[in-house]
Amino acid sequence: MKVAYWPGCVSRGFTPELHGAMAAVAPLLDIDLIELDRASCCGAGVIAEHNQELADTLNARTFALAQQTDGALMMNICSTCQGAQSECQERLDANAVYREHINATISSEGLHYEQGVTNKNLLWLLVEDIGLDTVRQKVKRPLTNLRVGPFYGCYIIRPAARIGIDADHPRHTYLEQLIDALGGTVIDYAGSHKCCGFPIITMNKTASLKQAGRHLGDAVDADADCLVTPCPLCHLNLDLQQPLAAAAVGRELGMPVLHLPQLLGLALGLEPKELGLGRHIVKPRSVIDWSQSVVAAAAA
């Protein structure tokens, strides 16, 4: 399947292991990535807060670039991009006068946004387009006995109507379904659908770190081996800031947090090193030990 691929900013910034892991798993899932290298930041909600027209124009430009490719749809690997872009798309698709006003601005680059782009996070693509049965067939190293806690990121599950959650598309359950399809054990804990706190890290650092620390602590208490998230911004607060989050909640955490393509890659047979697991602030020892024990068991 060929897709117009929007990796977002952070996967090429402070979470380079995410970009690498996606590139490594794509061929194993027959996903052909056409990277949108001229597109810009989605604005992460901050630009829309500053100037709605500016955010909508930047994302209309990205959608138009995606529509110029021969990809079946546009795919992203960031919950925040998904949510921020869906918000802009809602306005662009709702009103023809507004859309043409925005199109006039991007026309200087020969671009034009046609109403109704399909933009899906990798998680949605896996469940809705590739299908979990196909994913299951491609699993080479089932995540047997690996206890994985889902962490969605707000932007990919709320608001439910805009994000397209309905009886036919229970997108707020896809991570659990995927962990199960990969052979892992889903860990139910309080923080899975809550906010990591990242958007206010520079405005209310204490509250931000307490949010991250509380969810990580809940996952520790639920005896998870690791968390998995489709959002690199959540990853920044849950992994990069984890030492500070631990101090904010006054307890030891040590909870590894994997990017979605990393967990996928492990089950598809890739090695932890190929997936950049060594690049995390909290070294995912439990996950690496698990993968070594699986390899050792297979060899025995």
Added chain:
Amino acid sequence: MDGVIVVEPMGNMPVIKDLIVDMDAVHWQKIRSVTPWLINREPVPEREYLVAREAMVDVTQSMACIQCGACVSDCLAMEVDPEFVGPAALAKAYRFVGDPRDDEPFERLRHLAENPDGMYSCTHCFKCVDACPKGVNPMGQIMRLRRIAGDDYKIEDRNNGYRHEQAFVKNIRANGLLHEADLLPDSYGGKFHPRAIPELLASLPVVIRGLLRRKITPAKALLHPHKAPKPLQAIFDQIESEPKRYELNLYVSGDDKDNETAGAVTEGAKR
């Protein structure tokens, strides 16, 4: 959606007994804190005020609030920061900031921006949007408060809300993609700003660990691997120089499906 109905007292408020919570201690106290009444713009006209229809339709969205407290109960920021003014009170604040008849929008905004638990403590989690049974969209109202405080009144608050927004926009205009290594110090006023130095020092252990793990490379942190293409910068310059913000408020305009006379695009008044 899983067919199980959980009955429990509302969240973020002290339980008096069983399912009864003390709404006065949290919800109403926060509502009172935002001066929830109109402060007349002087001179008061002899007859009625004349205001634009769109402006009043806009504030009817927050006027639709029935004070049920569902958004307060679900607010994720209040879970860790009980002092946070919260979604219901901030939506109420917008009801008056957005009302063209109100005389004190600047004072209202300054107060909410300077409050360490004010409008910049909202985390964008959308919980209140989904919780509200009346479509008030409290988070949307909070974003409007921030937009007017930052873009119209340039209120430089002590919580870095304004600086963060400005730093983010400047960062994307220059780089096209977010350059995180600049965003953090710039959100505190710049690398050498007295406010930034303690923050950067506090982040040092994390930065060192990031360097050791090759998550962050010195080249990536210090150099700018991306540069925004000129047409992208032109978009920023064109839109930022417009005298009025061009906005689509779906609450006011509806969408083309319900409105055959499409074109009800509203202009955000720059004050």
